[in-house]
Amino acid sequence: MLGKLTWSAIPFDQPIPLVAAALVGVVLLGIIAWVAVAGWLPYLWREWITSVDHKRIGVMYVLLGLVMLIRGFSDAILMRSHQALAYNALGYLPPEHYDQIFSAHGTIMIFFGAMPFMIGLMNFVVPLQLGVRDVAFPTLNSVSFWLTATGALLVNVSLVVGEFARTGWWPAPPLSETTYSPGVGVDYYLWAIQISGIGTLMSGVNLVTTILKMRAPGMSYLRMPMFCWTALASNLLIIAAFPILTATLAMLTLDRYLGFHFFTDEAGGNSMLFMNLFWAWGHPEVYILALPAYGIFSEVISTFSGKPLFAYRSMVWATLAICLLSFTVWLHHFFTMGPGGDVNGVFGITSMIIAVPTGVKIFDWMFTMYGGRVRFTTPMLWSVAFLVTFVVGGATGVLLAIPPADFVLHNSLFLVAHFHNVIVSAVVFAAFAGYAYWFPKAFGFTLDERWGKAAFWFSLVGYVWVFTPLYVVGLMGMTRRMQHFSVAEWYPWIVAASLGVIVMAVGVVCQVVQLVVSIRRREQLRDLTGDPWDGRSLEWATASPPPSFNFAVMPHVEGEEAYWAIKQRAREQARLREEPDYEPVEMPLNSPTGFVCAFFATLVGFAMIWHIWWLAALGLAGAFATFVAFAWRDRVEYEIPADAVARINRENRASRLDALQQARRKEAA
Amino acid sequence: MSSSAAIPGGLPDVVPMRRDPNHLGHHAAGEGESRATGHGTGGPSSKRIVVAYGFWIFLLSDIVMFAAFFAAFAVLRGGTAGGPTGAELFDIANVAIETVLLLLSSFACGVATLALNARRALLFQAAMAVTFLLGAGFLALELREFTDLVARDAGPTRSAFLSAFFTVVGCHGLHVTAGLLWLLTMMAQVFAKGFRPDILRRVMCFSLFWHALDIVWVAVFTVVYLMGSAA
Numbered sequence: 060m061l062g063k064l065t066w067s068a069i070p071f072d073q074p075i076p077l078v079a080a081a082l083v084g085v086v087l088l089g090i091i092a093w094v095a096v097a098g099w100l101p102y103l104w105r106e107w108i109t110s111v112d113h114k115r116i117g118v119m120y121v122l123l124g125l126v127m128l129i130r131g132f133s134d135a136i137l138m139r140s141h142q143a144l145a146y147n148a149l150g151y152l153p154p155e156h157y158d159q160i161f162s163a164h165g166t167i168m169i170f171f172g173a174m175p176f177m178i179g180l181m182n183f184v185v186p187l188q189l190g191v192r193d194v195a196f197p198t199l200n201s202v203s204f205w206l207t208a209t210g211a212l213l214v215n216v217s218l219v220v221g222e223f224a225r226t227g228w229w230p231a232p233p234l235s236e237t238t239y240s241p242g243v244g245v246d247y248y249l250w251a252i253q254i255s256g257i258g259t260l261m262s263g264v265n266l267v268t269t270i271l272k273m274r275a276p277g278m279s280y281l282r283m284p285m286f287c288w289t290a291l292a293s294n295l296l297i298i299a300a301f302p303i304l305t306a307t308l309a310m311l312t313l314d315r316y317l318g319f320h321f322f323t324d325e326a327g328g329n330s331m332l333f334m335n336l337f338w339a340w341g342h343p344e345v346y347i348l349a350l351p352a353y354g355i356f357s358e359v360i361s362t363f364s365g366k367p368l369f370a371y372r373s374m375v376w377a378t379l380a381i382c383l384l385s386f387t388v389w390l391h392h393f394f395t396m397g398p399g400g401d402v403n404g405v406f407g408i409t410s411m412i413i414a415v416p417t418g419v420k421i422f423d424w425m426f427t428m429y430g431g432r433v434r435f436t437t438p439m440l441w442s443v444a445f446l447v448t449f450v451v452g453g454a455t456g457v458l459l460a461i462p463p464a465d466f467v468l469h470n471s472l473f474l475v476a477h478f479h480n481v482i483v484s485a486v487v488f489a490a491f492a493g494y495a496y497w498f499p500k501a502f503g504f505t506l507d508e509r510w511g512k513a514a515f516w517f518s519l520v521g522y523v524w525v526f527t528p529l530y531v532v533g534l535m536g537m538t539r540r541m542q543h544f545s546v547a548e549w550y551p552w553i554v555a556a557s558l559g560v561i562v563m564a565v566g567v568v569c570q571v572v573q574l575v576v577s578i579r580r581r582e583q584l585r586d587l588t589g590d591p592w593d594g595r596s597l598e599w600a601t602a603s604p605p606p607s608f609n610f611a612v613m614p615h616v617e618g619e620e621a622y623w624a625i626k627q628r629a630r631e632q633a634r635l636r637e638e639p640d641y642e643p644v645e646m647p648l649n650s651p652t653g654f655v656c657a658f659f660a661t662l663v664g665f666a667m668i669w670h671i672w673w674l675a676a677l678g679l680a681g682a683f684a685t686f687v688a689f690a691w692r693d694r695v696e697y698e699i700p701a702d703a704v705a706r707i708n709r710e711n712r713a714s715r716l717d718a719l720q721q722a723r724r725k726e727a728a
Numbered sequence: 729m730s731s732s733a734a735i736p737g738g739l740p741d742v743v744p745m746r747r748d749p750n751h752l753g754h755h756a757a758g759e760g761e762s763r764a765t766g767h768g769t770g771g772p773s774s775k776r777i778v779v780a781y782g783f784w785i786f787l788l789s790d791i792v793m794f795a796a797f798f799a800a801f802a803v804l805r806g807g808t809a810g811g812p813t814g815a816e817l818f819d820i821a822n823v824a825i826e827t828v829l830l831l832l833s834s835f836a837c838g839v840a841t842l843a844l845n846a847r848r849a850l851l852f853q854a855a856m857a858v859t860f861l862l863g864a865g866f867l868a869l870e871l872r873e874f875t876d877l878v879a880r881d882a883g884p885t886r887s888a889f890l891s892a893f894f895t896v897v898g899c900h901g902l903h904v905t906a907g908l909l910w911l912l913t914m915m916a917q918v919f920a921k922g923f924r925p926d927i928l929r930r931v932m933c934f935s936l937f938w939h940a941l942d943i944v945w946v947a948v949f950t951v952v953y954l955m956g957s958a959a
Contacts, residue, residue, distance in 0.1 A: 191772055195778050195782055196779075196782060260786075260789060263789075264782055264785050264786050264789065265782070267782075267785055268778060268781055268782035268785060271781070272772065272773045272777060272778050272781050272782075273772040273773065273778065274771070274772065275771060275772075276771040298785055298788065298789045298792075299789070299792055301789070302789045302790065302792040302793035302796065303792060303793070303795075303796045305793055306793045306794075306796035306797050306800075307796065309895075310797075310800060310895065313884075313891065313895060314891075317884065317885070318884075318885040319884050319885060319891035319894075319895070320807070320809075320885065320887060320888040320891045321800060321804070321888060321891055321892065321895075323888075325809070326807070326809040326811075326885075326886070326887050326888055327804060327806075327807020327808060327809040327887045327888030327889060328804075328807065328888045328891075329803060329804060329807065329888065332800060332803050332804070336796055336799070336800070339796075613771060683909070687913060690913070690917065690930070691917075691920075693921075695926070
């Protein structure tokens with residue numbers, strides 16, 4: 060009846076996961092109870108859970124990303140503190156638990172921290188920057204988000220029910236085959252990633268279609284803001300790379316569930332096939348995360364330098380070059396596994412070539428700042444810190460791209476330091492830069508700058524503090540994923556890295572405090588004009604938070620930096636443009652399809668992990684029934700009458716006119 | 729400030745076609761379908777173009793997934809582990825009949841699309857029913873081949889070659905199964921709701937899907953059966 064699921068799946072003998080899970084459970088139940096008592100459940104259901112508005116979905120993605128970043132960071136604290144106590148000792152984590160922690164850390168950070176954060180920002184910003192009212196497929200967007208949430212839920216359920224993979228964040232066979240991983244850990248990984256991967260693919264299709272087919276009149280390709288370009292490149296990579304992951308994980312699933320022989324050691328299986336397929340997805344994945352990050356830095360640096368982006372076209376070309384080149388380097392992930400000197404040479408060179416377009420971008424950002432009026436706000440601080448630290452990470456990457464050097468350094472903590480150096484400074488810094496930059500657009504008030512800067516400085520110092528020692532011990536020969544060690548020279552560096560984690564943790568606390576403080580002070584921090592940073596692209600042309608339909612009438616784009624030109628004209632003439640003719644707007648109706656589908660997907664995933672076949676069949680049937688029910692609807696849109704549109708737009712016009720006149724008076728005085 | 733004057737509603741080349749209920753408010757007038765390309769000249773494309781374009785991109789991603797399975801088959805083709813090879817197993821005559829059935833079903837699907845455009849409900853249902861029968865026939869032959877192989881101790885667990893064979897062919901078969909379910913849903917929808925624009929768009933996507941399965945099958949036929957039995 061319940062397949063492999065028995066009471067022994069709950070780790071009663073291990074206090075750490077149980078206590079952690081109990082704590083999280085209590086907090087979650089508390090929040091749900093609080094929400095229910097306050098009577099907000101209908102509001103949550105109506106306005107958020109069933110919402111198909113790209114802005115709401117974007118916010119929920121970012122929230123999921125934030126929570127999962129903290130969840131992944133708690134794993135990092137465990138690993139660093141464990142290793143600090145594991146010199147000539149066993150540390151405090153049993154080996155099999157330690158293995159689960161580093162696997163969960165990587166899986167959560169990549170798939171459920173960084174990915175939802177970036178997809179969320181793209182979801183929120185791209186339609187606004189393109190001057191349109193929603194993404195191409197609003198309900199599908201909701202399905203994508205909730206499937207991602209299903210994946211995150213499954214990974215976290217593994218904390219209490221059963222176990223997580225002990226294979227590292229890429230489940231390399233034959234270790235991940237049933238012979239060596241008989242438990243449910245790898246199955247949790249497979250189903251969580253498979254389900255959320257479908258969501259990611261749908262989201263990629265959605266955003267590519269939006270960018271290519273739904274732009275406002277006049278918004279030609281070379282007038283699109285840089286963030287839209289990088290979002291396009293990133294989502295093209297999602298469409299081209301994620302199906303490879305789906306296929307690869309399906310093969311591993313067949314090996315584990317039905318005794319197939321794709322990657323086994325016997326009957327002709329080939330585990331190197333897994334390596335090739337997995338990294339054919341895995342390396343583009345790096346750029347799926349990094350490209351939108353580059354887009355965020357482009358927007359932030361240009362806005363806070365008060366200048367157009369330097370060499371916009373070269374930035375576009377660099378983006379597309381990275382998009383293409385990202386598929387030519389996967390083999391550098393296994394230089395040491397016997398491809399031979401010639402093949403290694405080719406892939407070493409292609410790996411280094413990526414530094415060229417990336418270097419172009421770095422220079423473009425620096426020249427954007429050069430001669431500009433730079434304002435060091437929190438998003439700008441993250442961006443400048445990225446420019447400095449990312450170059451270090453890039454340089455160590457070029458070093459690792461030299462096959463002979465890689466033979467010395469592969470699987471060492473030097474490698475770990477390198478990829479954290481690039482992925483934290485690019486993706487995490489960009490995530491926080493974008494979060495602080497677009498927060499006022501989403502919620503109508505800015506974030507508290509003082510706490511934001513504190514969070515920035517602690518995070519930056521902590522991050523350099525953690526990973527610099529790891530470079531050193533890596534060069535000394537310490538390999539990754541060690542449960543304990545007995546080399547005296549490594550010990551002080553490992554302790555130093557652990558102290559750095561404490562500094563980083565202070566940064567995390569500051570982020571949380573910043574959010575709380577900002578919400579409490581929201582009246583003082585209110586952004587009335589919709590343009591708190593003196594922005595340049597179209598998202599700043601509408602109110603903060605934007606009305607559900609984004610733009611009262613669709614903007615007509617007449618050049619690069621669509622909003623800047625309009626704003627300059629308004630400033631020169633000291634008046635706003637003529638009021639447009641308002642017309643009724645039709646918007647898609649909310650739909651619980653996404654939430655219900657994800658509910659059934661969770662059932663399928665959980666049932667498959669525990670071999671509860673009837674439940675899996677039930678879940679599949681439920682998901683299909685949901686789609687049919689969705690397709691059967693007769694009303695799919697509602698109309699916002701013209702006078703409502705006019706009223707909402709006039710409010711925004713009034714506060715903008717007010718701001719304009721205040722600026723004039725200040726200038727005159 | 730606010731945005732400029734309303735543009736999309738006032739496009740000069742708005743062609744009155746059929747009502748487009750999902751246009752997300754970008755055609756304020758509501759009734760027309762603009763010829764905007766979405767390339768920044770006239771604003772967002774019509775819902776019909778957006779849906780077809782998005783579905784094409786999805787199909788491309790599906791083909792990438794098949795490409796990964798084909799790559800695995802190519803790598804593992806020699807991994808027979810002392811078991812039977814493709815040359816010993818494949819019944820090309822059976823595969824030829826399968827191919828004919830699938831290609832004919834694509835033709836029937838094309839007829840259904842023509843009937844849809846001509847708004848001839850009866851012809852549409854008949855053509856879809858023929859499509860279904862031909863597709864189901866294809867599936868039945870494939871299932872017979874699979875059970876036959878398993879009975880001859882050449883199931884997917886026998887060797888890596890057979891694992892890859894069952895996966896790539898079976899994945900196509902799963903797509904056909906899903907397509908048949910979708911087909912029945914579309915017949916029911918046209919029956920219950922008539923030629924509504926959103927249903928027309930769905931049938932259009934279904935026929936894209938069905939034809940794409942042909943393309944994949946041609947690759948399966950070539951790479952798996954022809955090249956596989958040569959080995």
